[in-house]
Amino acid sequence: MSVSIPFGDVERMLKVCAEGYTIRFATHCHVVTYNGLVFRGLPDYKDLQINHVRKLVRSLQINRECAEAQLPKLKKH
Amino acid sequence: MARQSHHRAIGQESVNVMNELTHPLLFTYQDTVSGEGFLAGITLSGRALMEEEDSQWWMYGVRPGTIVESGSSPQEAYLRFKNRYMEILFDIANESSTFEAFKQEIERFFYQPDPEEEQRWEESLKAIRRGREVSQPFSDLPRQAPEDRPSSVAVKRLDNAELNRFMPSDNALDRYFIPLAA
Numbered sequence: 473m474s475v476s477i478p479f480g481d482v483e484r485m486l487k488v489c490a491e492g493y494t495i496r497f498a499t500h501c502h503v504v505t506y507n508g509l510v511f512r513g514l515p516d517y518k519d520l521q522i523n524h525v526r527k528l529v530r531s532l533q534i535n536r537e538c539a540e541a542q543l544p545k546l547k548k549h
Numbered sequence: 550m551a552r553q554s555h556h557r558a559i560g561q562e563s564v565n566v567m568n569e570l571t572h573p574l575l576f577t578y579q580d581t582v583s584g585e586g587f588l589a590g591i592t593l594s595g596r597a598l599m600e601e602e603d604s605q606w607w608m609y610g611v612r613p614g615t616i617v618e619s620g621s622s623p624q625e626a627y628l629r630f631k632n633r634y635m636e637i638l639f640d641i642a643n644e645s646s647t648f649e650a651f652k653q654e655i656e657r658f659f660y661q662p663d664p665e666e667e668q669r670w671e672e673s674l675k676a677i678r679r680g681r682e683v684s685q686p687f688s689d690l691p692r693q694a695p696e697d698r699p700s701s702v703a704v705k706r707l708d709n710a711e712l713n714r715f716m717p718s719d720n721a722l723d724r725y726f727i728p729l730a731a
Contacts (some may be wrong), residue, residue: 474619499643500636505590505705509661512637513616527617530665 475545476519482528483542497521504530517528571688573673574608575698575726578631582638583706587648588708591638591655592721594701597630598670599623599687611670612700614663623686631723659702663708665712674728683727695725 493506502514529539566725596611610616610624620626
């Protein structure tokens with residue numbers, strides 16, 4: 473199984489690394505906006521699989537060093 | 550099979566370029582979605598990467614670039630990826646008060662790039678064109694030249710019967726392709 477990250481930890485990372493971000497729950501998925509970009513594919517799970525979080529960081533062009541500092545599990549070894 | 554991944558620096562970012570278990574895919578989805586007072590047909594010609602990682606198969610969207618899903622097999626990853634895609638279409642339909650707003654948001658969703666994933670897709674395509682063998686079950690997929698199937702999305706209003714002539718030949722299954730080697 474892949475590594476998972478609690479949803480709350482991802483929100484804490486967004487607060488630190490994506491100032492001005494917004495998050496809302498649509499009918500099926502969470503919608504996160506930042507930097508004029510939109511990420512619609514965030515599942516409504518208590519724990520997110522690591523590749524969902526990596527995709528979120530890449531898609532919204534969040535500073536990767538900051539995200540990895542907040543969520544060390546994101547680092548690839 | 551041991552994974553042989555390669556990392557290289559692009560600016561300040563470390564990019565996992567590809568490994569022998571990274572497969573570039575082309576796919577076509579054709580779906581109908583109900584919205585607020587409209588019926589829309591969405592035909593998408595997309596690109597994705599399928600990759601085995603930590604004993605799971607991951608399907609990474611390239612176009613559209615903001616979806617990633619996994620499964621215990623490539624087939625499960627296809628299904629979960631498609632389900633997530635449909636959920637996003639339904640979310641957009643729920644948030645759109647007009648067909649025009651729906652169409653605009655679908656296009657924005659499709660064309661928002663993930664440059665890192667696009668680069669990995671191109672590298673993976675080059676590897677196939679250099680002669681890397683495509684393994685099962687991907688070797689069973691039909692082949693198609695990416696140049697003949699450019700990424701695109703078309704959103705059409707269907708609820709005006711006077712403007713649309715519906716034919717059985719309009720129906721299309723979800724289809725997946727491996728890029729032609731040459």
